[in-house]
Amino acid sequence: MSRKLDSPVQTQMAVAIFKSPIREFHGNNKYEGGQSTGRRRVFVQTERGCVLDMELDRNDNAHTVKRRLQVAFNVPTDESSLSFGDVVLKNDLSAVRHDFPLLLTRNIMHRSSSTPCLSPRGNDLQQKDKSGPIEILGQSDRIFRVKPLVKDIVKAIKIGVDPVPANGGLGGAYYFRNSRGEFVAIVKPTDEEPFAPNNPKGFIGKELGQPGLKRSVRVGETGVREVAAYLLDFDHFANVPPTALVKITHSIFNVNGVNPNNPFKKLVSKIASFQQFIPHNFDASDYGTSSFPVASVHRIGILDIRIFNTDRHGGNLLVKKLDGSGMFNKVELIPIDHGLCLPETLEDPYFEWIHWPQASIPFSLDELKYIEELDPIRDCEMLRAELPMIREACLRVLLLCTIFLKEAVASGLCLAEIGEMMSREFRSEEEEPSELELVCIEARKLITERELPSPRTDMGEEEYQFDIDCDDADLEGCMNGVPFHIGIGNLGSFRNPLSKLDESIEEEEEAEEILEEEAEEILEDGAEELLEEEEEVEKRNVYGGFQPLLRIPSVSKLSISLKDMTLGKKTININKHPGAKLEDRYTTNSSSGHRSANEQLPASVNFVKLGDMTKEEWGLFLEKFQELLHPAFTNRKSITLAQRQRQRLGTSCQF
Numbered sequence: 001m002s003r004k005l006d007s008p009v010q011t012q013m014a015v016a017i018f019k020s021p022i023r024e025f026h027g028n029n030k031y032e033g034g035q036s037t038g039r040r041r042v043f044v045q046t047e048r049g050c051v052l053d054m055e056l057d058r059n060d061n062a063h064t065v066k067r068r069l070q071v072a073f074n075v076p077t078d079e080s081s082l083s084f085g086d087v088v089l090k091n092d093l094s095a096v097r098h099d100f101p102l103l104l105t106r107n108i109m110h111r112s113s114s115t116p117c118l119s120p121r122g123n124d125l126q127q128k129d130k131s132g133p134i135e136i137l138g139q140s141d142r143i144f145r146v147k148p149l150v151k152d153i154v155k156a157i158k159i160g161v162d163p164v165p166a167n168g169g170l171g172g173a174y175y176f177r178n179s180r181g182e183f184v185a186i187v188k189p190t191d192e193e194p195f196a197p198n199n200p201k202g203f204i205g206k207e208l209g210q211p212g213l214k215r216s217v218r219v220g221e222t223g224v225r226e227v228a229a230y231l232l233d234f235d236h237f238a239n240v241p242p243t244a245l246v247k248i249t250h251s252i253f254n255v256n257g258v259n260p261n262n263p264f265k266k267l268v269s270k271i272a273s274f275q276q277f278i279p280h281n282f283d284a285s286d287y288g289t290s291s292f293p294v295a296s297v298h299r300i301g302i303l304d305i306r307i308f309n310t311d312r313h314g315g316n317l318l319v320k321k322l323d324g325s326g327m328f329n330k331v332e333l334i335p336i337d338h339g340l341c342l343p344e345t346l347e348d349p350y351f352e353w354i355h356w357p358q359a360s361i362p363f364s365l366d367e368l369k370y371i372e373e374l375d376p377i378r379d380c381e382m383l384r385a386e387l388p389m390i391r392e393a394c395l396r397v398l399l400l401c402t403i404f405l406k407e408a409v410a411s412g413l414c415l416a417e418i419g420e421m422m423s424r425e426f427r428s429e430e431e432e433p434s435e436l437e438l439v440c441i442e443a444r445k446l447i448t449e450r451e452l453p454s455p456r457t458d459m460g461e462e463e464y465q466f467d468i469d470c471d472d473a474d475l476e477g478c479m480n481g482v483p484f485h486i487g488i489g490n491l492g493s494f495r496n497p498l499s500k501l502d503e504s505i506e507e508e509e510e511a512e513e514i515l516e517e518e519a520e521e522i523l524e525d526g527a528e529e530l531l532e533e534e535e536e537v538e539k540r541n542v543y544g545g546f547q548p549l550l551r552i553p554s555v556s557k558l559s560i561s562l563k564d565m566t567l568g569k570k571t572i573n574i575n576k577h578p579g580a581k582l583e584d585r586y587t588t589n590s591s592s593g594h595r596s597a598n599e600q601l602p603a604s605v606n607f608v609k610l611g612d613m614t615k616e617e618w619g620l621f622l623e624k625f626q627e628l629l630h631p632a633f634t635n636r637k638s639i640t641l642a643q644r645q646r647q648r649l650g651t652s653c654q655f
């Protein structure tokens with residue numbers, strides 16, 4: 001049963017501070033070392049974006065915190081969940097770190113539009129935020145570059161220099177200015193991302209924590225990725241502008257349901273990414289790419305590969321003329337907008353640079369040294385320390401891609417080749433796994449075989465749900481002039497792993513829906529145990545749900561192999577146009593101007609999951625993955641060679 005909550009307008013009056021037991025705070029210093037004393041300040045963010053400051057002490061547990069939040073939101077403790085990154089807080093709060101946001105959600109996941117949402121109640125809760133207008137979350141040394149910017153902006157706000165909304169992009173973004181009126185930072189609130197509840201551009205329909213524009217990046221979690229990209233850009237190698245997560249309070253921010261032109265618009269607090277504004281002349285989609293320095297393209301490419309960037313389109317590369325005279329050879333590139341990197345599962349990355357000539361030029365010595373010195377384990381530890389809410393699945397992607405980069409470079413591959421091996425191909429509207437994904441599929445198959453020593457006897461024929469049209473014989477053929485052989489003879493009728501994995505997502509979703517419906521009914525009767533089941537669903541969301549029965553056909557030769565074959569009958573329609581800016585991929589098609597998330601989200605396919613493996617399986621998987629890389633790279637080199645030979649032959653034939 002849902003309790004009556006406040007009106008949508010009140011709902012959106014984000015409140016930062018109210019009286020005890022959720023207290024006021026005035027800066028960070030007194031909490032330094034708070035973790036060791038058990039006293040911590042946290043920001044509780046609701047699924048609709050409201051932000052509340054709260055102090056935890058050593059005696060607090062999830063229940064006591066929820067009880068306090070019950071006072072604020074009038075939602076019973078057994079109807080809400082509190083999470084910190086991957087961790088759904090049941091009792092122990094030791095995972096929670098000082099100064100970081102917790103997410104408060106209601107347990108019933110699918111609500112009708114009339115269902116009220118978590119909202120602070122009562123006028124006494126509004127507008128009592130005495131903390132600074134901008135507070136940097138975390139105390140990392142690495143964000144020292146952001147501090148002076150914050151100071152400048154706070155000064156400017158005090159004398160009435162207001163921020164300006166940015167027009168570009170799908171999400172809400174605001175340019176904050178200094179006292180001279182110059183742009184100093186761009187701020188992107190997490191609840192204004194595409195499809196988030198307070199998106200100002202009409203892309204709404206989801207709540208924080210749900211799958212977002214890309215299913216593998218949850219709504220509200222792009223900001224943490226922006227910061228991760230900056231932190232991973234050691235020595236400012238790729239030139240990512242300094243970025244931090246902040247809690248920021250201003251009346252400019254969008255709250256759907258509140259008239260933006262209301263002169264009495266209230267202050268609202270948001271959790272947002274805060275990035276230094278870099279003056280620039282163009283973006284890469286407006287400018288001749290031949291003038292881009294090879295080193296800049298390589299450095300940005302190296303970063304994109306490490307972080308598995310799914311959104312490196314031309315608009316996300318700012319171009320700054322260095323000489324001011326328009327001489328083409330003097331430009332600097334600034335990579336921005338890393339909100340869609342480090343997805344929770346592998347999908348199709350997008351690398352605008354992939355066909356630029358610079359990407360085919362071999363790496364320089366200093367680039368090779370930088371890559372050689374990358375230590376993905378250290379990178380993961382650093383991110384866990386600096387951004388403790390980052391999800392483990394994202395860190396697995398970072399680890400995997402860094403290993404892939406290092407091994408590829410050691411095998412002599414150039415940037416373009418590495419990018420191509422990570423990218424999927426589209427053939428007649430069907431999306432096929434990348435070579436990287438094929439290696440992962442094979443590695444998973446090998447570890448699954450280890451777990452199930454005699455698959456032929458363990459698995460009945462009925463478990464093979466998706467047969468493909470394929471003779472009971474090995475496949476041989478020739479692709480790009482390179483002969484290939486795929487050994488499938490032993491398996492007979494085998495199940496298409498790609499279809500299976502896709503199907504399993506649908507099954508999982510159906511199962512989830514049923515669970516949620518049941519949960520709704522039983523919750524009405526106040527049944528406690530379903531909450532736990534719901535948390536299990538949440539966990540399965542996080543880890544993807546391990547499927548021990550997942551069987552992959554025996555593919556003896558990688559890469560060339562599956563990549564150039566259609567393995568199943570299942571057609572996956574991908575509604576996207578690689579290369580387009582995100583905003584161009586989504587168009588308004590409803591008269592209200594609001595785009596429903598479910599209407600607009602493209603179908604996406606997941607060929608291989610990483611987050612669902614246990615620690616032990618993950619270790620084994622990485623071992624197999626590395627073993628399989630060498631043949632995959634050798635194969636890629638022979639394809640490149642064959643292509644070059646064909647090109648040469650083609651050229652000579654013209655004469």
Ligand SMILES: Nc1ncnc2c1ncn2[C@@H]1O[C@H](COP(=O)(O)OP(=O)(O)OP(=O)(O)O)[C@@H](O)[C@H]1O
Nearest residue numbers: 168169170171186241275276277278336337582583
């Ligand atoms: N650090 C920066 N310095 C200067 N301008 C910036 C910076 N970051 C973003 N911008 C500008 O703000 C615009 C919107 O930012 P951004 O692309 O990051 O938003 P978005 O909503 O995530 O976009 P998209 O829909 O393309 O993913 C950009 O097109 C760019 O012009």
